[in-house]
Amino acid sequence: MTSTADAPRSPGRPRSIRADEAIIEATLDLLAEGSTIEALSIEAIATRAGVGKATIYRRWAGKDALLLDALRRLKGVLAQPAGHSVRDDLVLLVGAIGKNVDPRAAKIMPCLAPAVNRSADQFQLYQNIISPRRQLMREVLRRGIDEGVLRADIDVEVTMALLTGPMLIQRVLQWNPDLDEQSLPERVVDAVLEGIQAR
Template sequence: MTGTQPAGRPRDPVVDQRIAEAAIGLFGEQGWAGFSVEAVARRAGVGKASIYLRWPTKQALLLEALRRHVQGVAEVEASDVRDELVQLGMQLMRHYLGEAGRAALRISVEADHIPGVAEHWATIRESRVLAARAIVRRAIDRGELSDATSVTLLLDTLCGAVMNHVQATPEAARAKLLPAGESYVVRLVDFLLPRTPVPGR
């Protein structure tokens, strides 16, 4: 729910973007407990009135920031399951290491306790789950994976490992993670996928 367009002078999209960036940065650092319109205004270099003209509540402000900076996983499709899982893993790696990475990690934990934001995050979460599960289902249909493959366990391991890899890396070393990220994701996917042909295929 974004604020309504105020009468008079048109809104400046540059200011809108600066406020949204300040909001996503503050939430990433402080979480919901430290999130306030006053703090966002100071960080963005604008008055509180400028924010309230755009978004009537701090929930609406955070929701707009999330809409701009924390997106769902794009659907991937390649010639085989290995390439698709590598693409998925790299999307997650870039997601958590991007400018909104801290906010993405926090919202995954705090969203259910923020009225008006929980529903938006649930939609993003569902889109991620569906896109990821489609990868494994296609692989089963193509005969690359056994019918007995646990979709949940495979994806939990891949997605959880990427998130843990980012979180477990000291802040000072995270800048080096993305350049080496593909190598990590490739090794992770190779570890997860079966090394023998699927029986009966």
């Protein structure tokens, strides 16, 4: 909920900011501990937050609205490319995929996969989180083209998918258990840069 602070100051006891925080935190904690989105109950959140159920229903219309708000808090911060070497910037961005400041994010992300295909709201939320990250990578690629480091005829959108996909399936799905996640960003970037074709 957007806290419209310019309200004409209603009478009565104001809503507790601590309760707000506790509810959001409890929601994220429970998700990070392994609960799936739909197994999550308002009652469990209330108990975990040390809050009455009414306090939650006073703020949100239901679980969906609460979740939307909670997940918004999880965005984390964008990685900031240094701007010197295109390759190093790409390694930084690729390495940042699925690695948010909030360690709970990594646990929660896979839960969104089913939701994304089911609810337009969740899909929009997901896009809102990742589209600035895509934009960041897009800018680095464009810069690379301008500087002549990258070919001018590449498909920037496909290239972004090429850089993001491997990292995402590895971090979210553990696609290939034998793949070393630590060195993966560098190896992905270099492979994409050089191509695999003999020449």
